[in-house]
Structures are given as structure tokens and as C-alpha cells.
Amino acid sequence: MTAALLIERLExxxxxxxxxxxxxxxxxxxxxxxxxxLGPSGCGKTTTLRCVAGLEHPTGGRISIGGRVVSEPERGVLVSPRERDIGMVFQSYAVWPHMTVRQNVAYPLKHRRNGAGSGGDIRTKVDETLELVGLRDYAERPVTSLSGGQMQRVALARSLVYRPQLLLLDEPLSNLDAKLRIRLRDELRRILKMTGMTGLYVTHDQAEAVVLGDRIGVMRNGKLLQMAPPGEIYNRPADSFVANFTGASNGLLGTVLARSGERATIDLGAAGRIEAWTPQPLAAGDKARVALRAENVRLGERGPANAFAGRVIERRYQGMQTVYDVELGGQRIEVLEVGTAARHEPNGEVAITLPPETCWAYRDDGTAVD
Ligand SMILES: Nc1ncnc2c1ncn2[C@@H]1O[C@H](COP(=O)(O)OP(=O)(O)OP(=O)(O)O)[C@@H](O)[C@H]1O
Ligand SMILES: [Mg+2]
Structure with a gap:
């Protein structure tokens, strides 16, 4: 089957x-x-999206939408944004302030070349789309009387109403307050799935990426580091930046003792040896950094592998969870335990298990991960 969007060597x-x-x-x-x-500020997310939209002119590579090449500078191909059959939703609420909700949503049907329809037809399509985004009762209201979240739904409805081949969304929720952002995020996934829409969504918010994406592409410095389903990004990060950016904030430094396929044994010095998964061809003697998530560490447990003796240095009770700083043979890691009881005492010896599947070894090139 032809991909709805194909990006090759885009530069x-x-x-x-x-x-x-x-x-x-x-x-x-x-x-x-x-x-x-997904990626930090300045990594090239918006530029990629704008190249797909045709708002930015790529300097290399090829972009195809629905099997049709829309940009290939080497061959002088550049299709205008209007002729790409895409919808766009941005961070700012791009709505027409002097119109009602209905007029806003009907606008593209009346003014797009391929969106034309009869009056009754337009009315039905607008009603269906307003229903979909939960604004049926707001149709006749002036759009400026709506809240930020509602205005963003109008913007969404306006780009869904003509059923484009591809919907591009650039941080559409980032102007909303935290609570609304979470609600609309969940709703957005439902709406996009109900319409069967193909979407390219840009964000620097991991939680948004995980909820919305069938696949997540992590970018850094203009490069795509890994593209995979959320579970794979979270449990099998391809490199130490992806691990760190998606919340594996612990790093234990050591030296590779041996590797066999995706399994590595690392010498952590005073703490002892640790078994880890690795996607990299590490060799004995390499400096390595073992990344792991605070929530994957098991405190007070002596598991079958990677069990160590640790010492609680500090405890931060947060009500729903407790964060511990634990010392492990001269290195420090953060451990998060969910639950309303803080089970371990500061300054106490504690058994600690780092399940091998949740420990990921990467070559340590000496640069700190931002
Ligand atoms: N019009 C422009 N002229 C020159 N440089 C630009 C222009 N637009 C973007 N850049 C640069 O390109 C790089 C990527 O920017 P881009 O806007 O794609 O990042 P982003 O990943 O969307 O970041 P953010 O999360 O902050 O929105 C940045 O270094 C930026 O300064
Ligand atoms: Mg951006």
C-alpha cells in the first residue's frame, strides 16, 4: 500500500x-x-512539518503525499501548499474572530477548490464535524466567546471538515492549561481515530507523544534518532539521548566486561557487576553508561539478578509517591516508589534490584546528556 506520507533523506x-x-x-x-x-526545542520538528506542508522549501530529499511527489529540489519539483490536500492545526488558535463557530468550520468547504458542496451538504458536514469535536451546541456562538480549548476544537474541526489526506498538528495543545491539555489530548486521539485520519503531530511533551502516537519519532539536532511504537521507545531506547529524553534519568558509569548479542555485563566498580540490555555493539573495555528509570528500580527486594546493597541517602515524600536517593558503590541513583507510604528509612541499608530488562547500556562518549 502507498504510504500517506513518505519522507526520504529530507534536508x-x-x-x-x-x-x-x-x-x-x-x-x-x-x-x-x-x-x-518528539524532541527538545530547536531539534527541527516544526521545520519538518512545514516542509511537508509546503510552507518551507526543503534543500534536499523527497516528500511524497499519497504516492505523489510534492517536493524534490534535485529535480525542481515543488507543489504549492494549496495543492497538497493537507489540514493544519497550530499552537495559536487560527480561527476567524469575526465569525461564528459554524461559519468558521464551513469556511474551508466554501473556499477550498476541492471542498465545494451544496448548502445542505455543507450544513450536514459542519454539523457532523462539530458533533465529533463536542461543539454541537456552540455552532451559532461568536467564536471569540469560546474558551481556549473550545477555540482549538474549532480549529481542529475546520481542518477535519474537508477530510484532507493528511493532518499536520504543531503543538496544538501547548497554549492550554495543564488540565485541559490532558483532556483534549485524550479526546484528540479518539477524534483522529474515529475519522481514520492520517496525522503527523509535533510536540516536545513526552506524555502527549505517548498518548497520541501510534509511533513516535525522537529527533535531536535535525536528525531522527529512533522511530517506533511508544512501548518500544520507552522500553528499548536506541541510544542514551532517547533514554534520557523519555525520562530514564539515572546513569551508572562502568566498563564493559563482555557482550553477547543484546546482553552486556558491565563492571560498575565498587558496586559490582550489572547485566544490561544494549542495542549497541559494545566491546570489552568500552566505557559504558547504564541508563535506567527511577520507577523501574525495586527497593527492598533481592531479585535473581542485578541485586545490590544500597544505602538510602535522602527521602522525599510526595504524598502519592516517594523519591529516594540511593547510594550504590559510590554512585547515586534516584528511585521512585508509588504508594502513599514511605517504606524505607533515610540512612538505612537497603537491598536494591535493577531488573536487567530495564537496564540499558550505551557507549559513554563522555558528553553529558542534556
Ligand atoms: N526561518 C528560519 N530561519 C533560520 N533558522 C530557522 C528558521 N526557522 C527555524 N530555524 C532554525 O532551525 C532549527 C529548528 O527549528 P524548529 O522550529 O524546526 O525547531 P522545533 O523542534 O520545532 O523547536 P520548538 O520545540 O522550540 O518549536 C532551529 O535551530 C531554528 O533556530
Ligand atoms: Mg516547533
Whole structure:
């Protein structure tokens, strides 16, 4: 089947000789799938999205939408944004302030070349779409009387109403307050799945990426580091940046003793040896960093592998959970335990287990991960 969106070796330089903002990115979005680009500020997410929209002119590579090449600078191909059959939702509420909700949503049907329909037809489509985004009762209201979350739903309805081949969303929830953001995030997934829409969604918020994405692509410095379903990004991060960016904040430093396939044994010095999973071809003698999540550590347990003797240095009770700083042979890790009781005393000896599946070894190139 033809991918709804295919991106091959995409490159965008804003100035000749400058470092590319998008640097050789490859991925595809099959029809009906939602792909999320996740990464820190300035990593090239918006630029990638704008290249797909045609608002930015790539300097290399090829973009195809529904099997049709829309951009390929090497061959002088560049299709205008209007002719790409895409919908877009941005961070700011791009609605027409002088119109009602209904008029806003009907606008693209009346003014797009391929969106034309009869009056009754338009009315039905608008009603259906307003129902979908939960604004049926607001149709006749002036759009400016709506809340931020409601306005963003109008913007969404406006780009869904003409059923584009591809919907592009750039941090559409980031202007909303935290509570509303979470609600609309869950709702957005439901709406996109109900319409069977193909989506490319950009965010720097991990939680949003996990909830919305069928697959997540993690970007850094214009490069796509890993693209995989959320569970794989979270449990099998391809490198130490992906691990760290998605919340594996602990790092234990050591030296590789042996590796066999994806299993590595690392010498942590005073703490002893640790077994870990690795996606990299580590060799004995390599400096390694073992990344792990605070919530995967088991405190007070002596498991069958990777069991150590630790010492609680500090305890921070947070009501629903407790965070411990634990010393492990001269290194420090953070441990998170869910539950309203803090079970371990500060300054106490404690058994600690780091389940091997949740320990990921990467080559330590000496650079701190931001
Ligand atoms: N019009 C432009 N001219 C020059 N440089 C640009 C332009 N737009 C973006 N850049 C640069 O390209 C890089 C990628 O920017 P981009 O907006 O794609 O990042 P982003 O991942 O969307 O970040 P954020 O999370 O902050 O929105 C940055 O270094 C940025 O400064
Ligand atoms: Mg951006």
C-alpha cells in the first residue's frame, strides 16, 4: 500500500553552509496512522512539518503525499501548499474572530477548490464535524466567546471538515492549561481515530507523544534518532539521548566486561557487576553508561539478578509517591516508589534490584546528556 506520507533523506538548510535544521530524515506514515515527532526545542520538528506542508522549501530529499511527489529540489519539483490536500492545526488558535463557530468550520468547504458542496451538504458536514469535536451546541456562538480549548476544537474541526489526506498538528495543545491539555489530548486521539485520519503531530511533551502516537519519532539536532511504537521507545531506547529524553534519568558509569548479542555485563566498580540490555555493539573495555528509570528500580527486594546493597541517602515524600536517593558503590541513583507510604528509612541499608530488562547500556562518549 502507498504510504500517506513518505519522507526520504529530507534536508533543510536555512542558509548556505549553515548546519541543517533538518538533516537527512527518513520515515513514512501509513494511511490511518498517527506519527508524533518528539524532541527538545530547536531539534527541527516544526521545520519538518512545514516542509511537508509546503510552507518551507526543503534543500534536499523527497516528500511524497499519497504516492505523489510534492517536493524534490534535485529535480525542481515543488507543489504549492494549496495543492497538497493537507489540514493544519497550530499552537495559536487560527480561527476567524469575526465569525461564528459554524461559519468558521464551513469556511474551508466554501473556499477550498476541492471542498465545494451544496448548502445542505455543507450544513450536514459542519454539523457532523462539530458533533465529533463536542461543539454541537456552540455552532451559532461568536467564536471569540469560546474558551481556549473550545477555540482549538474549532480549529481542529475546520481542518477535519474537508477530510484532507493528511493532518499536520504543531503543538496544538501547548497554549492550554495543564488540565485541559490532558483532556483534549485524550479526546484528540479518539477524534483522529474515529475519522481514520492520517496525522503527523509535533510536540516536545513526552506524555502527549505517548498518548497520541501510534509511533513516535525522537529527533535531536535535525536528525531522527529512533522511530517506533511508544512501548518500544520507552522500553528499548536506541541510544542514551532517547533514554534520557523519555525520562530514564539515572546513569551508572562502568566498563564493559563482555557482550553477547543484546546482553552486556558491565563492571560498575565498587558496586559490582550489572547485566544490561544494549542495542549497541559494545566491546570489552568500552566505557559504558547504564541508563535506567527511577520507577523501574525495586527497593527492598533481592531479585535473581542485578541485586545490590544500597544505602538510602535522602527521602522525599510526595504524598502519592516517594523519591529516594540511593547510594550504590559510590554512585547515586534516584528511585521512585508509588504508594502513599514511605517504606524505607533515610540512612538505612537497603537491598536494591535493577531488573536487567530495564537496564540499558550505551557507549559513554563522555558528553553529558542534556
Ligand atoms: N526561518 C528560519 N530561519 C533560520 N533558522 C530557522 C528558521 N526557522 C527555524 N530555524 C532554525 O532551525 C532549527 C529548528 O527549528 P524548529 O522550529 O524546526 O525547531 P522545533 O523542534 O520545532 O523547536 P520548538 O520545540 O522550540 O518549536 C532551529 O535551530 C531554528 O533556530
Ligand atoms: Mg516547533
Amino acid at each position: 533543510k538548510r536555512f542558509a548556505a553552509g549553515a548546519k541543517p535544521a533538518v538533516d537527512g530524515v527518513n520515515f513514512e506514515v501509513p494511511a490511518g496512522e498517527i506519527v508524533v515527532l
